[in-house]
Amino acid sequence: MPSGTILVADDDAAIRTVLNRALSRIGYDVRATSNAATLWRWVQQGDGDLVITDVVMPDENAFDLLPRVKKMRPDLPVIVMSAQNTFMTAIKASERGAYDYLPKPFDLNELVTIVGRALAEPKRAHPAHGPEDVEQMPLVGRSPAMQEIYRVLARLMQTDLTVMIFGESGTGKELVARALHDYGKRSRGPFVAINMAAIPRELIEAELFGHEKGAFTGAQARSAGRFEQAEAGTLFLDEIGDMPMEAQTRLLRVLQQGEYTTVGGRTPIRTDVRIIAATNKDLRQLINQGLFREDLYFRLNVVPLRVPPLRERNEDIPDLVHHFFAQVEKEGLPRKQIEPAAIDRMRRYRWPGNVRELENLVRRLAALFPQEVITDAVIKSELEDPPLAPEPAPPSQDETLSGAVERHLESYFKSFGERLPPPGLYHRIVRTVEQPLIGAALAATRGNQIKAAELLGVNRNTLRKKIRDLDIAVIRGGG
Structure with missing residues (x-):
């Protein structure tokens, strides 16, 4: 049979009655009060093994009382309830050392489960930490779906656990990741975001891990990658489902061993970065299609968090x-x-x-x-759905390619926010375009390098050097 004394503080007589009956029926000794002063006196006297308290009471806010409770009796678990169901309520409860937070109206069975778990755990302190006041709300919503997100985030704030955020485009996955960083133990470090869908696949490894001078054509100087930029902070990998397999393998090594090498480098670099990933795709389906590594999925999916559509x-x-x-x-x-x-x-x-x-x-x-x-x-x-516009005439092939490149580059620059991409962008982009262009020309000429050079309008020796530098496979030699 469960045992222990539970102190309940709530100015709502109905809630006190419900909690008294439910917890007493199980076997707990329950003492209930309508004010914070009585609760504080009981705590000072050493009474109670657990506290359940409302936030807003007639004489004092529980968030003002909690630091005193935790200072006097750091191992006394406190469960906070509140009808002010916002993200910051959950965060303040966590910051001030609450064992858990429940929005009102709460599920009685869930509360009983939390009480049992709290009393069964070894006694340990839950120190308060974090900013005292918050000027603006990072996440908005009082729906049950958002309440669950707030509670999970509050529990994750002071951990370094890897989090995988699932959700459709536009649901606010990056806002959730930023909230986890801004109110967590790494808030003093940088928050670095990279969108896998906005960067050419050939450049993702260099963007993530950096590159050494001479690592590829145009790499005229060493460039720091996002891992190095996020050191001691948080790295947000958005649209992780678009990461190419080669980069997935390198990322898996980081998650397994805590180190990486730059592109063109040989010396392993230790890293201290918290990883938060996000996707709007079904990663299980990608795994079945051979497009995403299952071992990487399990490494990233330590704590799954679904952001609901609006x-x-x-x-x-x-x-x-x-x-x-x-x-x-x-x-x-x-x-x-x-x-x-x-x-x-x-x-x-x-x-x-x-x-x-x-x-x-x-x-x-x-x-x-x-x-x-x-x-x-x-x-x-x-x-209302806008009226259908007349279909424009199809653009020329050159215009299609130019427009596609322009849109891709716009997305690439936007992925850096207010910062600029690493130096050497011109040569990296040219290299990215050169490789498929030369490959297509060689395929069209059945590997005949003389004809491919004529088709491209370059010298044959130049073409051979490009094939060697870019490591392009030639299907069939023709000159």
Whole structure:
């Protein structure tokens, strides 16, 4: 039979009654109060083996009381409950040393399970840490799906566990990763993000691990990779499903041995980086297709975290809309309000672009619509499918290639945020284009290097040097 004394503090008599009956029936001794002063007196007297407390009480906030409790009795587990179900509530509970956090309304069976686990664990301190005040909310939403994310993040903040974030495009996977970094033990270190889908596959290894001078054509100086830039901080690997197999093998070595070598280097480099990965793809399907290493998947998937699409948490839309309107107002755009009927329409919309689509809509409303109050009619017109435009004439092959390269380079530069890519970009890009171009010319001429040189408009000796430098396989020699 379970045993122990549980101290309950909540100004809601109904909750005190429910907890008293449920916990007493199991075998616990329960003492309940409606105020923080009585709870503090019990703690000072050495009473109780566990505390369950609401955050907001008539005489004192539990977040102000918690540091004193943990200082006096560091091994006393405290479970915090709150109807203020935000990300920062969960974070503050963790920062101030709470054993766990439960949003109201809570699941009674879950609470009983947490109580049993807390009392069964060896007594150990849960030290408080982290910033006292937070000026802005990194994550927004009070839905059950977001509450679960907040609780998981709060438990992960002071660990270095590798996290895999799953979710559709636009759900806010990078925001979750940034929150995990900004409020975690590595917050003083750098947060470095790299999007695998935005970087040419041939360059990913050099971007991740850096390269030495002379490692390839155009490598005129040593360049630091993202691992080196993220040292003592967090490296966020976005769209990990787009990572080529060669880079996957090198990443697996880092996760297994804690070291890597630069491209063209021979000396192993020890690394101290927390890895957070994210994907909008089904990695299991990629594994079955031979496109993703199963051993790497298990190394990355230590803690899986799913970010739900907006259609699964449409009750968060009002909070998100007001949050985005407040953001754009700070940026200098006019203050806006929105009709309840307009919010209802937004909650019925499926949001294929998820939170990113909602944010773009709010910015568009603030910038383009003069009225102070956004009506249902405006939202209806914005969310309706736009009329089909006449199909443009197909561009020429040169225009298609040029446009594709331009879009790819734009994505590549955006992946660095406000920073610039490492030096030697021109030669890396040229090398990336040269390799498939020469390979295609050789394939078209059935490996005849004389004809391939004529087709490309280069000297035959130059072509031979390129084939050797770029390690291009020639199917059949022709000269």
